[in-house]
Amino acid sequence: MTWRSFVAMGDSFSEGLNDPYPDGTYRGWADLVAARLAVDAGPDFRYANLAIRGKVLDEVVNEQLEPTLAMKPDLVSVAAGGNDVLRPRMDTHALVHRFEPMVERLRASGADVILFRFADVTSHLPAQRIIGPRAAILNDGATGMGEKYGAYVIDLFADDSFHHPDMWAPDRLHLSPAGHRRVAGHVLNALGVGIEEDWMLVPPMPAPTPWLLARGADLRWAREHLAPWFRRHLRGQSSATIVTAKRPTLSPVGDAPSDREIA
Numbered sequence: 001m002t003w004r005s006f007v008a009m010g011d012s013f014s015e016g017l018n019d020p021y022p023d024g025t026y027r028g029w030a031d032l033v034a035a036r037l038a039v040d041a042g043p044d045f046r047y048a049n050l051a052i053r054g055k056v057l058d059e060v061v062n063e064q065l066e067p068t069l070a071m072k073p074d075l076v077s078v079a080a081g082g083n084d085v086l087r088p089r090m091d092t093h094a095l096v097h098r099f100e101p102m103v104e105r106l107r108a109s110g111a112d113v114i115l116f117r118f119a120d121v122t123s124h125l126p127a128q129r130i131i132g133p134r135a136a137i138l139n140d141g142a143t144g145m146g147e148k149y150g151a152y153v154i155d156l157f158a159d160d161s162f163h164h165p166d167m168w169a170p171d172r173l174h175l176s177p178a179g180h181r182r183v184a185g186h187v188l189n190a191l192g193v194g195i196e197e198d199w200m201l202v203p204p205m206p207a208p209t210p211w212l213l214a215r216g217a218d219l220r221w222a223r224e225h226l227a228p229w230f231r232r233h234l235r236g237q238s239s240a241t242i243v244t245a246k247r248p249t250l251s252p253v254g255d256a257p258s259d260r261e262i263a
Helices: 028-041 058-072 092-108 126-147 177-191 211-234
Strands: 005-010 044-047 077-080 111-119 152-153 248-251
Touching: 005 028, 005 058, 028 044, 028 077, 028 177, 058 248, 077 092, 077 177, 092 111, 092 126, 111 126, 111 177, 126 152, 152 177
Parallel strands: 005 044, 005 077, 077 111, 111 152
Antiparallel strands: 044 248
16 A cells, blocks of 8 residues: 555654754654655655654644644554653543544544554663553553554564663663664554665674663663653653644655754
């Protein structure tokens, strides 16, 4: 099948954090997928990316759904809920309940929809006992919605390669460039589109880090990434308030991303 337009909705996962272009804007898996789809579709292919770091599900629904429907794309990816799972208090079953009408409307518009079962990040983050069960409910919800509405479900959780540290940025939460390429490979494989084989390559797992060095790395990570995150959220601050979508309208893949602030 050939798609002639693609819109990515969601948060930092789809914005492409930690996979920078030379100008400081971000690429990520969605840009890679769009570039590959454009090869088959030809010069008429158009791509928009509304995803913004820090967005929670309700913001994605309220701010990105109607613009996406107005563009009438052939293909839409929706990746949201990860920021909700990290919040101190939340009902994950209610989260899935709010997610489903968005998928229903997108499918009713005639668009093919891509959903995700997110990779497991709990092995290198604190509060595994809290985050893990929440993420499992969100992932199971994606599976159920995919079956109910005929959406593509990309199962990153089942890919053990995402346990490799090279798949993640130093903050341990966002994908690295290698991680984005692997996600793009999974998406394109699911769509039945040929991929760059090296996107799926993963180096051998490194030897275990000695306990003392590992604890030192954990302390540095907490100081450089975890503590600032907590301070921002205690103050009610979010990067989502100062960043705009990098590709707010459908445009040719070769066009430069729109100017926007980089947090």
